[in-house]
């Protein structure tokens with residue numbers, strides 16, 4: 001099993017993304033999240049200022065090795081500024097695949113690439129990636145490339161032989177996560193909007209419900 005993917009053997013992995021307050025960090029840890037996501041994209045309602053990033057990532061020490069920083073087409077300097085203060089173990093990027101390799105070399109951390117899809121042909125086949133996040137291709141007018149609560153036809157990934165470990169994302173919620181795992185063949189999920197009571201406002205109750213619902217799904221044995 002690759003490093004930072006401790007959970008994929010026998011139960012679904014869960015990443016809670018867009019954490020921006022103490023209660024949601026604490027609840028995610030206590031409820032058993034595998035990865036915690038922190039957003040560094042100014043146009044997101046989950047965007048973290050540097051001082052908050054420092055405090056919250058330290059608070060998440062229990063998940064050392066699995067604290068994920070999310071960046072959209074980041075410049076190297078932008079990531080460097082964040083890493084100067086925040087404790088992040090993995091970088092999640094929205095960018096071209098080649099950037100993943102460059103950033104991994106520069107920052108000595110695994111880099112996960114987010115990919116928006118709307119057809120099976122959009123599924124990436126690039127090797128040498130540390131991880132992939134597969135979600136809906138955003139609408140042309142979307143303000144963000146992700147975090148829009150938008151799902152896609154989960155059957156598009158069924159039977160897919162991914163070149164790297166991957167998480168399913170986009171429009172997941174406590175109500176649909178078990179169905180999504182079954183339909184997509186994913187072994188790990190990533191959620192943001194679906195565990196919020198309003199954009200950017202995480203709900204501890206929904207975080208607990210989401211993790212419980214995902215863990216209630218019994219993964220099929222690996223081939």
Ligand SMILES: O=C(O)c1ccccc1N[C@@H]1O[C@H](COP(=O)(O)O)[C@@H](O)[C@H]1O
Pocket residue numbers: 017018037039041044045046070072094114133135144145146147148149150169170171172190191192193194
């Ligand atoms: O969460 C955000 O605000 C965000 C901003 C910019 C890019 C991605 C973002 N979130 C990621 O998008 C997917 C799907 O999220 P949702 O559950 O549909 O809201 C997930 O990987 C988030 O980490």
